[in-house]
Amino acid sequence: MSMKERTEKMIASKVVDLACNTVKNTVGKSIPVLAHEVEMPDSIKKEFMNKDLEA
Numbered sequence: 748m749s750m751k752e753r754t755e756k757m758i759a760s761k762v763v764d765l766a767c768n769t770v771k772n773t774v775g776k777s778i779p780v781l782a783h784e785v786e787m788p789d790s791i792k793k794e795f796m797n798k799d800l801e802a
Contacts, residue, residue, distance in 0.1 A: 755790045763794040 748756075787795075 756794075759788070759790040759794040762791050766795075
């Protein structure tokens with residue numbers, strides 16, 4: 748894995764963690780559902796899909 752890929756994954760992971768904390772108050776939508784509804788880079792979308800959390 749290149750330095751760019753590692754950095755991209757690290758940033759994506761941080762963004763997803765922050766988003767998950769923010770989304771906890773969203774009414775009845777799971778994280779993967781929201782990931783489909785919002786435009787975002789593929790690396791971040793991939794991290795969202797790996798989360799198995801309910802809002």
